[in-house]
Amino acid sequence: MTTTRTRHASGPRERLLEAAQQLTYSQGVGVGVDALLKAADVARRSLYEHFGGKDGLIAEVLRRSAEADEAAYVRTMAAAGEDPRARLLAVFDGIGEVIAREDFRGCRYLAADLALTDPEHPGHAVTRAYRARVTGLLEHELAALGHPRPAAAADQLLLLIDGALAAGATRPATDPAPAARRLAELVLAE
Amino acid sequence: MTTTRTRHASGPRERLLEAAQQLTYSQGVGVGVDALLKAADVARRSLYEHFGGKDGLIAEVLRRSAEADEAAYVRTMAAAGEDPRARLLAVFDGIGEVIAREDFRGCRYLAADLALTDPEHPGHAVTRAYRARVTGLLEHELAALGHPRPAAAADQLLLLIDGALAAGATRPATDPAPAARRLAELVLAE
DNA sequence: TCAGAAGTAGAACGGTTGGTCTATCTGTCG
DNA sequence: CGACAGATAGACCAACCGTTCTACTTCTGA
Numbered sequence: 001m002t003t004t005r006t007r008h009a010s011g012p013r014e015r016l017l018e019a020a021q022q023l024t025y026s027q028g029v030g031v032g033v034d035a036l037l038k039a040a041d042v043a044r045r046s047l048y049e050h051f052g053g054k055d056g057l058i059a060e061v062l063r064r065s066a067e068a069d070e071a072a073y074v075r076t077m078a079a080a081g082e083d084p085r086a087r088l089l090a091v092f093d094g095i096g097e098v099i100a101r102e103d104f105r106g107c108r109y110l111a112a113d114l115a116l117t118d119p120e121h122p123g124h125a126v127t128r129a130y131r132a133r134v135t136g137l138l139e140h141e142l143a144a145l146g147h148p149r150p151a152a153a154a155d156q157l158l159l160l161i162d163g164a165l166a167a168g169a170t171r172p173a174t175d176p177a178p179a180a181r182r183l184a185e186l187v188l189a190e
Numbered sequence: 191m192t193t194t195r196t197r198h199a200s201g202p203r204e205r206l207l208e209a210a211q212q213l214t215y216s217q218g219v220g221v222g223v224d225a226l227l228k229a230a231d232v233a234r235r236s237l238y239e240h241f242g243g244k245d246g247l248i249a250e251v252l253r254r255s256a257e258a259d260e261a262a263y264v265r266t267m268a269a270a271g272e273d274p275r276a277r278l279l280a281v282f283d284g285i286g287e288v289i290a291r292e293d294f295r296g297c298r299y300l301a302a303d304l305a306l307t308d309p310e311h312p313g314h315a316v317t318r319a320y321r322a323r324v325t326g327l328l329e330h331e332l333a334a335l336g337h338p339r340p341a342a343a344a345d346q347l348l349l350l351i352d353g354a355l356a357a358g359a360t361r362p363a364t365d366p367a368p369a370a371r372r373l374a375e376l377v378l379a380e
Numbered sequence: 381t382c383a384g385a386a387g388t389a390g391a392a393c394g395g396t397t398g399g400t401c402t403a404t405c406t407g408t409c410g
Numbered sequence: 411c412g413a414c415a416g417a418t419a420g421a422c423c424a425a426c427c428g429t430t431c432t433a434c435t436t437c438t439g440a
Binding site for chain 1: 296
Binding site: 222223224234235238243244 | 426428430
């Protein structure tokens, strides 16, 4: 064993990231530093050593989440088999499961973009890159499906995803994921 | 003349509402009270006299905005003539104009719902009521058009609106309003 | 004219914000 | 052993948060 931790299984950096990932979603990126430190059981100093400040931590949390969420898209599509059409529609079933989680509070990245007023905040670059990667994923499937305008269609699908997540956060009773899926089918049929 | 103002055309209540309407959109509902008072050129006391506190002011601002935005929907549809189909599609042209405004920062109501962590905040009831009224507007047109499931279709249209506004805020280059309009045509064709 | 309401200005409240700093302790490695 | 890196605890900072309060001015209406 190269490193030994007396009181925690993982180091303070990891604990801080996990606590922040949870708290910045449930409470928004406006959570106080004190709350983050307390939840992670980490010394104040460690935050500034590892991330340079709250903004750095938030950016890193978004990066982590984006990685995980992108992987979830890939996993969902992989589980749906080989047919590009089935793989794309499976994404909306996945969205439905996300919305159904009782701790669902809307799209983390949209919430961050709306909450971080400063356009120079490093978080914006992270969310932008994330959306570009997801769009790329969708576009790839659309091309495999032989869609005439895969890029434009991918943008439409992401619009449907954003809309479903927004509706799920504000009007969950309308069951937005199946509604979005039906519209997605029409996009694919073009 | 029933009332006379020495330094301002309108009273402090009105000035505060107008300043807050602007600032809570551009800076988010997290703006400080000091900033609001300074922008409105109003005494601290007036805020608490008229609105009971910051939360009351925010709720009233949302109420005002909702009234104005609902009126804008009505106006847009009225200008589009009598055909329900044309009236509904005109809504998405209106969304396009909203997104094109250089001070556009996404949907005010979604941003408020995501930012106000406390589910008991009076603002949430306001945004919920607003969405219900807009859905009712859309549903009415869909019924006039003879749509088989006007309520479900109205929810789908609102999903498209939310998606277009989210995309407009985060990926303006994708020109989301026409994309949403194309999908709306498919909803109407059902 | 004069009481009272409504407005302004600004001090002050306790609490919290993000961030810096010092001091101490622990574990690893040369 | 002894040096050093990493972590902790916690004091401290100026700034800001939303709110309450007092004191003064201005306008209105009986």
